[in-house]
Amino acid sequence: MSQSQLTHITSQPERDRRYAELRAMMADNDLGALVICSRGDEFVRGRVQYVSDIFQWAGRGFVVLPATGEAVFIVDPLWGLGYAMRSGWLNDYRVPDNAGDEIGSIISDLGLKSGQIGVVGLADITAVADFESMKKALPDATFNDATDLFDDIRAIKSEEELDNVRETSDMLRTAFQALEAQIRPGVREIDVLAEAHRLCRQLGGMEGIALMGRPPFNSFSPGGSGGVIEKDDVIVIDLEWGGPSGYWVELRRVYSFAPPTSKQQKYWESRVESFAACVDAMKTGQSSTTVLDARDAVYKKYGQHADGVIAYTAHGIGVDSLEPPWVPGKDRIMQENMLINLHPAIKFDDPDEGLALGGISIADNVIVTKDGGVRTTDQEDHWIVLG
Secondary structure (H helix, E strand, O other), X not given: OOOXXXXXXXXHHHHHHHHHHHHHHHHHOOOOEEEEEEEOOOOOOHHHHHHHOOOOOOOEEEEEEEOOOOOEEEEOOOOOOOOHHHXXXXXXXXXXXXXXXXXXXXXXXXXXXXXXXXXXXXOOOOOHHXXXXXXXXXXXXXXXXXXXXXXXXXXXXXXXXXXHHHHXXXXXXXXXXXXXXXXXXXXXXXXXXXXXXXXXXXXXXXXXXXXXXXXXXXXXXXXXXXXXXXXXXXXXXXXXXXXXXXXXXEEEEEEEOOOOOHHHHHHHHHHHHHHHHHHHHOEOOOEOOHHHHHHHHHHHHOOOEOOOOOOOOEEEOOOOOOEEEEEOOEOOEOOXXXXXXXXXXXEOOOHHHHHHHOXXXXXXXXXXXXXXXXXXXXXXXXXXXXX
């Protein structure tokens, strides 16, 4: 019998590049090894995928990457090793009773039991029990938080990574085009979103979400409410998916069955203009907060604002759906080939206006360049009127 083929395997030169850059960082910070922690969800599994090509749907996982020598994958029994071993990057895969004890043993065997160890994920997702076990197993070691050091390296994408992102963009363009045939009055939200999932899976997507919003825009629904689409609706669909390579794109489109009203059209124009201004602001050497400045300059022109809003207007994206930088909250100096997903946040002083217009929005991935951002999917934004 033939075995299914994995679609998320990086090339050997790309693997070598990542290890070389991480090990240079380790040398600069006097780290003998990295313990890279992950969890089986779309926000933090990518750290382990980045150094092993292991795509982990469940459980807690770790890669111990020494300054020299072979890396080791450790995982809890919930996930196991069968799928992980097919990635073919590493040679040592383990399922211990206690991950922290096993990590301590690996580091001791490397001769680093009194060395400096960087823990990637310590700032956000490393389980307390695992970290306490590591410390107990390595009482003479010094543990340093290496989360930002690691994430700052993977924030800058190689050409191979950008090609992976473009592949996901192509997938979502195709899915949206096919999905338009399903959006019509009388169809349930849940049926449209189920078709979105089917299309993305059929096109090779590894994992993702499909959201829909309709007035009143209280929120976007992740699975469809069971409500029925009506002929006077504005329908906003957000697809956020890791494509065949596991690289994520979030893309959003707006639909209706009649042309937008004058009020809707004016608001849509402000969204298009603010989005374009944010894209233009994504220039090498600029602070990521300049994206907010560009957004707010357009908002002021239209009598809008986002004062006090802490929801992200932009955030890094790649093998995780959320990577640094994110704004507001985790500023970075933007560098060539950083990849940022953009969906400018806004605040409505009039709650009724927010319910009527608030979900009408745009999202897409943007590559940072010296001349400003380059979108990976849609080069122009259109309010799509379905016949």
